Amino acid sequence: MHEIKLPQLGQSVEEAEITQWLKKEGDAVEQGEPIFTIQTDKAEIECESTAAGILRKIIVAEGIEVPVLTVVALVGAADEALPDLSKYAAGGPAASELAPAAAPAPAQSAAPEAVVALESEPVAAPGGAMSPRARSTAQRLNVDPAFLSASGPEGRIIEEDVLAYDQKRGAVRSTPTARRVAREHGIDITSVAPGGATGRVEKDDVLAAASAPAAPAAAPAAQPLTGARVPLTPMRRIIAQRMVESKFAAPHFYVTVEVDMKEAVAFRGALPNFKPSFNDLVMRATTRAIQAFPQVNAKWLGDAIEMRDTINLGFAVAMESGLIVPVVKNIQNKSLQDINRECKALAEKARTGKLTPDDYAGNTFTVSNLGAFGVDHFTAIINQPDSAILAIGQIKDRAVVIDGGIQVRPIMKLTLSSDHRVIDGAVAAQFMGHLKTLLETADF
Numbered sequence: 001m002h003e004i005k006l007p008q009l010g011q012s013v014e015e016a017e018i019t020q021w022l023k024k025e026g027d028a029v030e031q032g033e034p035i036f037t038i039q040t041d042k043a044e045i046e047c048e049s050t051a052a053g054i055l056r057k058i059i060v061a062e063g064i065e066v067p068v069l070t071v072v073a074l075v076g077a078a079d080e081a082l083p084d085l086s087k088y089a090a091g092g093p094a095a096s097e098l099a100p101a102a103a104p105a106p107a108q109s110a111a112p113e114a115v116v117a118l119e120s121e122p123v124a125a126p127g128g129a130m131s132p133r134a135r136s137t138a139q140r141l142n143v144d145p146a147f148l149s150a151s152g153p154e155g156r157i158i159e160e161d162v163l164a165y166d167q168k169r170g171a172v173r174s175t176p177t178a179r180r181v182a183r184e185h186g187i188d189i190t191s192v193a194p195g196g197a198t199g200r201v202e203k204d205d206v207l208a209a210a211s212a213p214a215a216p217a218a219a220p221a222a223q224p225l226t227g228a229r230v231p232l233t234p235m236r237r238i239i240a241q242r243m244v245e246s247k248f249a250a251p252h253f254y255v256t257v258e259v260d261m262k263e264a265v266a267f268r269g270a271l272p273n274f275k276p277s278f279n280d281l282v283m284r285a286t287t288r289a290i291q292a293f294p295q296v297n298a299k300w301l302g303d304a305i306e307m308r309d310t311i312n313l314g315f316a317v318a319m320e321s322g323l324i325v326p327v328v329k330n331i332q333n334k335s336l337q338d339i340n341r342e343c344k345a346l347a348e349k350a351r352t353g354k355l356t357p358d359d360y361a362g363n364t365f366t367v368s369n370l371g372a373f374g375v376d377h378f379t380a381i382i383n384q385p386d387s388a389i390l391a392i393g394q395i396k397d398r399a400v401v402i403d404g405g406i407q408v409r410p411i412m413k414l415t416l417s418s419d420h421r422v423i424d425g426a427v428a429a430q431f432m433g434h435l436k437t438l439l440e441t442a443d444f
Contacts, residue, residue: 001076001083002051006060008068009040009357016040017065018072020131020158023055029075036072037132037353044353046132051075059088130157132353137162143169147188165190174201185210239323246384250300250419254379255428257436261395261410267442276340279315279369282392282414283328283343284336284444287311289435290365291332295427296388296418297364305422314363314383315343317350324350325383327363336444367392377413387422391415412439 006016016038023035034046035055053075060072071088130138130145134157138145145157148165152158168190174182178201182189187209195205232240264281276284290297290311299306311332314325326346328339349355366383371394380391393413400409414435418428438444 001056001074001080002053003071004035004050004073004075006038006066006068006070006072007047009045015065015067016045018060018062019044020062020133020152020156021058022046022133022159025055025058027055029053029055034133040357044132045356046354049075054078056080056082057085059085131159134159134162135352141166142183144186144188146186147190172201173199175203177203178206181206181210242384243381246382250382250384250387251421252379252382252417253420253425253428254415254417255425255432256377256413256415257432259412259414259436259439260400261412261439263442264439265395265410267444274337274340276336277343278371278395278412279367279392280336280340280343281444282369282390282439283313283315283331283339283367285435285438286365286367286390287313287331288438288443289431292434293427293431296416296423296431298387298422299364299385300387300419300421308364310364312362312364314360314366314386315346316366316368316383317347319351324355324360325363325366326350326355326359327361329362366390371395371412377415379415380417382417382419387419388428389417391417 006018009016018036019039020037021035022037023029029035029049029052031050031052032048035049037044037046054077055073056076057074058072059074060066060070066072074082131152134152135145137143137159138148141162143162143165148157148161150157151161172189173194174189174192178192179189181187181203182192185206187206189201189206192201192205192209194201195208196202261278264278268276268278268281294307297308297311299308310330312327312329313331314327317324317326326343326349328334328342328346331339334342346355346359349359363383363386366380366386366389368380368389369392370378371392373394375393376396377393378391380389382389391414393415395410395412397408398411399406400411401407402409414432416428416432
């Protein structure tokens with residue numbers, strides 16, 4: 001009988017919560033096949049089986065947080081006898097570190113019934129929350145997540161929801177042209193009624209559905225003030241812990257500059273082969289400014305200051321469950337196009353729960369951009385072990401005085417939060433002045 005353990009996910013990950021079992025007891029599994037998903041303090045990750053056989057016993061149920069290397073399941077032959085389960089404690093350490101318990105961990109048998117109850121009452125998925133396996137299956141079957149109902153825990157779309165919709169869609173009698181037009185217009189083919197005598201959904205039926213006036217959107221309903229106690233997720237717990245440690249351990253001070261982005265806007269619009277985001281431009285300029293002022297890329301050690309020999313630039317990505325900071329490693333060696341490509345890939349991995357610990361470890365400087373949310377200006381808390389973080393506001397047309405006259409220019413506000421133990425005020429000011437010059441002259 002092979003023990004499946006919660007894998008070691010890097011030095012920064014000590015425990016994780018199992019969010020979904022992708023197999024049930026009695027299912028066959030292959031070595032290397034995803035068998036369950038976990039939520040760490042940073043991301044949701046699919047974990048693979050380390051053995052082939054039959055999933056004989058699930059020891060740790062969904063929703064339970066356990067340390068790494070905990071035994072979470074047993075895989076073996078169909079007729080192989082189960083070992084004494086009393087030596088496993090759900091939520092405890094690995095079996096090799098346990099003294100035998102007096103009785104098997106309770107409440108395991110209730111977990112499947114709870115899942116069935118949830119699956120029997122589909123609910124709308126808030127924000128389209130999907131398990132990684134469901135997202136992968138939806139992409140493979142070309143299913144729009146907007147058409148799916150959720151039956152997983154906490155309104156989550158699971159793989160069974162995708163397969164159920166695909167089966168329902170396959171039962172609809174429709175022409176190939178109608179299906180193609182439905183995909184092009186984002187129309188759910190299962191919601192279109194056939195209009196002709198053939199009983200099949202035709203192209204004209206889909207076009208009629210696409211052109212039908214949309215029902216007026218209802219105003220958001222007032223949410224009841226329940227006073228409910230919301231348990232902390234691993235991600236929210238670690239965010240709270242690290243922000244408190246950073247704010248009270250590092251004496252923050254702030255430097256703000258306004259940047260005229262006229263030349264940067266023109267530079268971006270003139271690029272023939274790709275279109276970087278403004279965040280990409282700021283990251284590229286920030287990298288060059290750090291090279292000129294490496295003090296802002298240093299680390300406080302308590303009895304010394306460590307001057308880093310590389311620039312690993314983290315960028316904050318907002319998700320439903322919290323905030324995560326993927327890291328572009330050795331960014332000083334990468335072109336603007338490389339930065340654009342890598343940031344897109346990392347952001348997509350973050351939103352689909354596919355980040356690995358290596359993707360979000362090793363940052364030496366961080367940028368946080370709230371411009372997309374219409375924020376003009378804000379101050380950010382330093383992302384340890386960095387000594388500085390750059391807060392980026394939106395680009396907004398403002399009236400400014402240039403050569404004695406008033407002109408309208410696209411202005412962006414940048415604020416540097418610095419750890420005063422490492423970075424002096426003059427250094428922060430010089431760094432921000434150099435960054436402003438790089439952006440205003442489009443020197444990328």
